[in-house]
Amino acid sequence: MEKAYLVLQDGQVFEGLSFGASIETVGELVFTTGMCGYIETLTDPSYYGQIVMQTYPLMGNYGIIEEDFEGACCVKGYVVRELCDTPSNFRCEYDLNTYLIQQNIPGICGVDTRALTRIIREHGVMNATICKEIPADLTVVKQYAIVGAVDAVTCTQSSIHGAVGESKYRVALLDYGAKANIIRELQLRGCDVTVLSGKASAEEVLALNPDGIMLSNGPGDPAENVYQIAQIAKFMGKVPMFGICLGHQLTALAMGGKTYKLKYGHRGVNQPVKEVSGLRTFITSQNHGYAVDDSSITRGVSSYVNANDLTCEGMDYPADNAFTVQFHPEACTGPKDTSFLFERFVSNMEQYKTNMGGNQ
Numbered sequence: 001m002e003k004a005y006l007v008l009q010d011g012q013v014f015e016g017l018s019f020g021a022s023i024e025t026v027g028e029l030v031f032t033t034g035m036c037g038y039i040e041t042l043t044d045p046s047y048y049g050q051i052v053m054q055t056y057p058l059m060g061n062y063g064i065i066e067e068d069f070e071g072a073c074c075v076k077g078y079v080v081r082e083l084c085d086t087p088s089n090f091r092c093e094y095d096l097n098t099y100l101i102q103q104n105i106p107g108i109c110g111v112d113t114r115a116l117t118r119i120i121r122e123h124g125v126m127n128a129t130i131c132k133e134i135p136a137d138l139t140v141v142k143q144y145a146i147v148g149a150v151d152a153v154t155c156t157q158s159s160i161h162g163a164v165g166e167s168k169y170r171v172a173l174l175d176y177g178a179k180a181n182i183i184r185e186l187q188l189r190g191c192d193v194t195v196l197s198g199k200a201s202a203e204e205v206l207a208l209n210p211d212g213i214m215l216s217n218g219p220g221d222p223a224e225n226v227y228q229i230a231q232i233a234k235f236m237g238k239v240p241m242f243g244i245c246l247g248h249q250l251t252a253l254a255m256g257g258k259t260y261k262l263k264y265g266h267r268g269v270n271q272p273v274k275e276v277s278g279l280r281t282f283i284t285s286q287n288h289g290y291a292v293d294d295s296s297i298t299r300g301v302s303s304y305v306n307a308n309d310l311t312c313e314g315m316d317y318p319a320d321n322a323f324t325v326q327f328h329p330e331a332c333t334g335p336k337d338t339s340f341l342f343e344r345f346v347s348n349m350e351q352y353k354t355n356m357g358g359n360q
């Protein structure tokens with residue numbers, strides 16, 4: 001293994017060893033605290049443009065299992081304390097290093113990820129570079145910004161995914177960088193899912209005559225998606241709607257609300273989320289850097305709040321038969337605490353169909 005460096009935009013240097021693709025990279029350095037689920041993390045399109053650092057000190061121990069992929073690998077780089085090159089699992093197909101080489105993504109291991117995480121927590125997310133030689137000038141690193149993220153990851157052609165078992169509902173899923181498990185969770189509940197490009201117009205969405213509209217997760221700054229926000233404002237309230245993560249943020253913006261960037265985001269599989277009008281707290285999977293300012297929305301009510309920092313984790317829009325969450329009820333590596341939200345969506349569609357006298 002060759003020597004490599006992780007250099008932060010403020011000039012701090014961490015020496016480690018190169019793995020994955022032997023190329024240099026620049027990206028926004030973020031950390032995720034999941035102890036497992038690195039396959040889902042690496043293939044979650046919401047990480048587009050980011051160098052992902054795992055705080056758990058050993059990665060790759062169960063190898064790569066393609067069936068667990070959520071989407072395309074969009075990370076700019078990967079940072080781990082210790083890379084396991086002898087994975088052991090009955091489902092393992094090949095190792096993590098091979099995967100990153102295939103994807104042309106550089107990684108660095110052997111760096112002090114605890115120290116790095118403390119820096120990010122204190123300073124907030126920073127840009128960084130993974131390189132073989134320490135750059136004399138860090139202007140390129142400092143100026144790096146994630147732009148056009150949804151356009152870069154959304155599908156170009158629509159696709160249809162039939163229900164498992166009896167087909168009961170037609171769902172239009174707006175793909176802003178959708179994780180595959182959102183589709184699977186819907187299919188398992190009797191939904192025929194039409195996945196549409198995030199560039200689809202409101203007219204195209206409604207032309208499908210769906211029983212419900214699902215808005216996916218996705219990368220980048222939500223406020224950048226002016227076109228998508230305008231489309232949501234047009235179709236919201238026409239049929240039941242459910243939004244996850246970026247879908248939650250875009251809905252808030254469509255309702256005239258505001259979003260803002262968190263200091264270092266929520267990324268991991270143990271984020272506690274409290275019900276606003278109940279006593280329950282759920283453990284959730286999350287991956288986001290922006291949040292909704294719920295006080296900026298008058299047409300909706302806050303439904304969930306993060307128990308750690310009290311930021312908004314969900315909104316209900318009763319007048320529009322819509323609800324959205326910041327966390328991931330579809331999380332594949334778990335926890336599954338909030339998968340009941342898919343049942344809520346299905347029951348909203350069932351009621352809507354009954355009220356409409358069937359929607360065939």
Ligand SMILES: NC(=O)CC[C@H](N)C(=O)O
Pocket residue numbers: 046216217218219220221222244245246247287288289290291
């Ligand atoms: N997972 C997501 O959908 C992330 C949403 C948005 N890109 C954020 O970082 O906040």
